[in-house]
Each structure stands twice: as structure tokens, then as C-alpha cells.
Amino acid sequence: MNKVRKAVGYVCEIPIPGTDIVISKESQMAKMKAFAERENIELVAVVEDSAYTPNFIERPGVEKILASAAGVDAILVDRVWCFSRKMAELKPFLEQIEARNAKLVSASYLWDCVSQQVRHRYMGALAEKQRAAAAAKAGARQCQAAA
Numbered sequence: 001m002n003k004v005r006k007a008v009g010y011v012c013e014i015p016i017p018g019t020d021i022v023i024s025k026e027s028q029m030a031k032m033k034a035f036a037e038r039e040n041i042e043l044v045a046v047v048e049d050s051a052y053t054p055n056f057i058e059r060p061g062v063e064k065i066l067a068s069a070a071g072v073d074a075i076l077v078d079r080v081w082c083f084s085r086k087m088a089e090l091k092p093f094l095e096q097i098e099a100r101n102a103k104l105v106s107a108s109y110l111w112d113c114v115s116q117q118v119r120h121r122y123m124g125a126l127a128e129k130q131r132a133a134a135a136a137k138a139g140a141r142q143c144q145a146a147a
Contacts, residue, residue: 004105007036007076008065009046014081028078035107036076044072056083057093066096074105080115087117094121 009032014023025048036043049061056062062083065075075097077083084090094104103122106115 004039004041004073004076004103006042006044006072007074007105008068008072009036009043009076010048010061010065010082011046011078012049012052012059012061012082014079015052023078028082031078031107032076041074041076043076052082056089062093066093070100072102074103076105076107078106079108079110080104080106080118081112085112085114087114090114090118094118 009029011025011028011032013025014028015021016023029046032046033043035041047061047064049059051059053059057066080090083093097104104118105122106118109115109119
């Protein structure tokens with residue numbers, strides 16, 4: 001995928017499980033704006049949801065992003081957690097934005113598993129090899145089904 005030039009931002013108050021701590025939308029917005037400026041990314045819009053819900057795909061802001069992700073290179077977030085802490089839940093969302101030639105970019109470099117999985121998903125040559133292998137595997141399955 002090409003270098004990110006245009007992005008839609010997304011914020012939602014993020015509760016930290018087991019604590020009373022909530023990462024505010026304002027804090028996330030400040031980090032995203034600083035990241036966008038540092039990386040020379042045009043933040044064309046910011047979508048926000050008022051509440052963190054476990055089924056993030058049904059949040060109005062997420063639905064809006066999925067309906068209008070065309071024309072941007074990325075969905076920019078402060079941290080991947082604003083959607084989900086589980087890759088199995090996040091994967092269908094990633095596939096939908098990738099179908100529109102966009103990717104998920106996090107302004108914070110975190111070391112939790114899901115943040116690392118998303119980061120590795122878009123890492124240059126490795127990601128290209130993985131995508132090529134997945135496409136070849138899918139093509140082989142289609143050939144087998146046709147035979």
C-alpha cells in the first residue's frame with residue numbers, strides 16, 4: 001500500500017478495563033493531530049462516537065467510516081483499542097477498509113498484541129509477501145473448487 005497522504009480520524013472514549021480510567025476523545029485527538037502533522041498526513045475529517053461499545057462495527061461513527069472510506073489512504077486512530085482489543089473482531093473491519101485501499105494507522109506505538117498485529121499487517125515487504133501468499137492460496141482453492 002502507498003504512503004498515507006489523506007486520512008479520516010476516529011475517536012471514542014476508551015475505558016481501561018479494571019480501572020476507572022478513560023482515555024478521552026480530546027487526548028486522542030491531540031495525539032492524532034500531532035502525528036498527522038509530523039507525518040505530513042492530511043486529516044480530512046474526524047469521526048467520533050460518544051460511547052465505547054463491545055460491538056464496535058455497529059457504532060454510528062464506524063458505520064459512517066465504512067460507508068465513506070473511499071478516497072482516503074487510512075483510518076487514523078490514537079490507538080487500535082478504540083475499536084477492539086481482539087484481532088478476531090478487528091479483522092473484518094480491516095478487510096473492509098483494505099477493500100477500499102485504506103489501512104488502519106495508529107498514532108501511538110503500543111506493544112499489546114493487537115497493536116503489534118495491525119502494525120505488522122502493513123509492514124512493507126513482509127506484508128506484501130503475506131498478501132501475495134494469501135492471494136495465491138485463495139487462487140489455488142478456487143482452482144480446486146472449479147475442478
